[in-house]
Each structure stands twice: as structure tokens, then as C-alpha cells.
Amino acid sequence: MTTEPVRTTPALAAVPAYTASELLGVMSARLLKDGQTVFAGVGIPLLAAILAQKTHAPGLTILFEGGVIGPFVEAGKLPPSTNEQRCTRRANMLVSITEVLLMLQRGYVDVGFMGGAQIDRYGNLNSSFIGDADNPKIRLPGTGGGNDIASLADMIVAMKHEKRRFVEKVDFITSPGFIEGGDSRAKAGLPAGGMFRVVTDLGIMGFDAQTRAMTVVALHPGVTPQAIKDNTGFDLPVPSDVPVTEVPSDVELAILRELDPARLYTA
Template identity: 90%
Template sequence: MTIEATRMSLAGTLAPQDYTASELLGVMSARLLKDGQTVFAGVGIPLLAAILAQKTHAPGLTILFEGGVIGPFVEAGKLPPSTNEQRCTRRANMLVSITEVLLMLQRGYVDVGFMGGAQIDRYGNLNSSYIGDARNPKIRLPGTGGGNDIASLADMIVAMKHEKRRFVEKVDFITSPGFINGGQTRAAAGLPAGGMFRVVTDLGILGFDAETRQMMVVALHPGVTAADIKANTGFELPVPADVTTTEPPTPEELAILRELDPEQLYTA
């Protein structure tokens, strides 16, 4: 046990200064995954959180990677820099083509789609394509990859930093659809399945109203107030009176994350 881990376990409960925002994201989103589920994971925090879940409460979690991988166990210290490399395939049950693994989403074999986000709006629409006007963009971003397909076809968990510039009234461009304009507009667009389930941030856990499909707070992380989360959101974000507080990361969860990503590729 490292000195740091000893110090933490002696202290009993961890305080926010004991972990980074990315580590908090990793732990909180891992806890949302259930044993036995099939999760389609993007690279970065989703990948890390899915492996953490496998190593804690969900040893039977089946991870899918876009590169065509079904059910791998990625090795600690050898995280892949994308979901399309040989490191993603370690101890997998099956390798298929990219098209085949994406078609599993359409066929309905994926319980949870899990990815990061650059910009999100009140209906859970995600933008990873353009900052500014798409015809004359300020910044051209890398684009959808499988993000659009995952968000169109699966129940979604999104993990991202909570900043006002990322939580906007309306995204500049809908790369990956959430509930589009709220209400029934997603189904009306030809997307009868899937949709946003949870958005995990470093301030709290967010869900969506069953009728209006607007984003709302489900839980706050330790030390975060309703005023904090509202101040960091670019639209009106309801915080129910009975909002709960999440349990802080445990020393065990953090130790696993740090063993997985010793170079802090994703958790800096």
C-alpha cells in the first residue's frame, strides 16, 4: 500500500482534495453500471469507468468497443489510446468488424451507451463537431465517430466536466442526439429507442424529466451545493428539494483507477 493510500484509509472518508475531477467522474459513472450489463464504451473516462466497474461490483460487465471488440478485460497500465487498437482486444470473447459491433446497437443488444462529451444542452444533445456556425466554424472538432450511432440507439450515460461553456442552452450542432427539442421530438425524428439516462459530472449526477425531457439534478457530489451547480450551468437547471448527496470515492476505487492509469492518460 502506498503512503498516500495509507493516509487516505487512516482518514476513513475521502475529501475532495484527495482526488481529481476526472477520478471523481470515473468513480461516479462506474457505480451506475450494473453487473451483467452490456456497455458500449467510448475511450477516456467511459473506458476507465467500465474497467473499474468490472474490478469492483460488476465482474460480469461486457464491454463493447467500436473497433469491433466484445467483452475484453483491458490490462492495467496498458490503456488503449483509442477503441480501435489491439490493446482493446485483450481477453475478449469475440472480435467482429466495426459495422457488426455498431449493428448490435441497432439490433438492441446494448444496455448502456457510455461516452464523454464536449458540449451538451438542456435536452441532452451532444456536440463534438463544430464550435460556432457549422458553415463557418470557429473550431472544427473531430466529429461523431460512433457517438451519433450510440446516442441514437442506446440508453446513454455521459461523463463530462461541469462548466458553463459546456452546459449550454442549445448546442451549436447536434452531433449525437439526446431528446432533441424535448417531449416526444426524439421519437418523432425516427429514434424510438434509447435516449439520455444520466449525465455524470464533477459536480453531480443529472437525469431527465420523464415528460419534458429537460435536464435536472438527481444527486450532488460531497461539498457541492445547489447554488454551485446552477452557477456552472448555462441554462435553468432544476434541483429538487429532496436531492441526495453521493458517497465519496473510496480508497479502494481510487487505488484501482490509479493502477489502471498510472501515466494519468485520462485522469490528470
């Protein structure tokens, strides 16, 4: 009989005014810039992109894998899929999936949002299977357009911070990060893009410019360096002067809750 791994320290023990998912949405939104084109999926990525539009990045363009550019999303009517045809109503443009991938290849997409079951120190993501390839313990959804996005754009990953997810080496590289570190990504034929930030309910991680290994760039309120180390399956450096993020504002939380009143993604 297997049991769920126990987290060493609760992420939000000192700040119960918002959920871990709301924290992921707010912190991800703050990383987006006005004028960017963002490849977003449903759930937290879409919420974060819309939140950025409504606060500091009104010129942000959202792109769906299904071919919708600039979807119009009404409060309380979040799409269940990037192929949801209701997203086309009042959208800026509708193109084919092929055209979307061509936009990636031509360099028109600035940022991609992604999640995964596993991530390693170099930002490689696994969303294919857990265990041995010939006899996996768990089968996962697979890549979809994830490999294309991770290969051609800067990436923001949003996920819960757990030791079983932050592993020394992913069981399978579904979406490449910096592969083996250093210049291995460029040598593999991927000179553009790469992992930019990993946002979790414990902190925000970046990647060293030389080694391309993950490092902590900010902790969330109430989270200690030891807590983040205890919930990571590899050595994750935490600088002594690491800053602490600002708590989500009332305005940011109000926008998220208006968008998702049923708490389908922010509970």
C-alpha cells in the same frame, strides 16, 4: 484577446483527496449494472467500465467501436484507441465494425458512454464544431459512431461542468438526446434509447420523464445548488431534497490508480 471562462466555484475544494477525473470515473462506474453490455470509449468510460467489473458488476461486457467484445486490459496498459489491436489479445470476441453497429441496431447494447464539447437541457450533444456551420470558430472531431450509439442505446455522458459546455442550445446536434423534449425523440424515429445520466465533477443529472428536460438528481460532496446553477448556461432545477453522493472509496480509487498509474486520464 479571449480568456478562459472562470468557474464560479471550484468543484472539489472541500475534498482534495481525489481528482475531478477520478470522481467522474467512480460516479460513472456506480451507474453500471451487472449483466449489461456497455459501449465504451477510451479514457474515463473504459476506466469506469473496468472499475464496475472489479467491484459490483463482474458480468459486465465491454464493447469497443473497433469490433472488440470483452477486451482484456492490463493494469498500466490502457489502450490509446478503440481500434488498438493490442486490445484483441485475450478478448472474448473480435468482429467487424459493421457487426458492432448491427449489435446496436438489434438492441444488444444496453448503455453507451459519451462526451462532447456542448450539451443542452435535453441532452443533445455537440462534438462537431463551435459557432456557425459555414464559418466555425472551432472544428471538433465529429461523430465517429457517436450518433449511432446515442440513437440506439441509453446514454451516460461524462464531462466537466462548465457554463460554456452546458448551453441553452447546442451549435450542432452531433448525437441526439431528447431533441426538443417531450416525445420529439420518438417522433424523429428514435423510439429506443435516450439520455440516462450526465455525470460531472459537480453532480449527477437525469431527465424528467415527461418534459425530458435535465434536472439534478445528486450533488457531489462540497458542491452547493448555487454552484451548479452558476456553472450551467440554462435553468437547471435542483430539488430541495437532492441527495449527496458518497465520496469515492479507497478501494475504488486504488483500482483506478492501478489501471492508470501514469495518470494519463485521471490526473
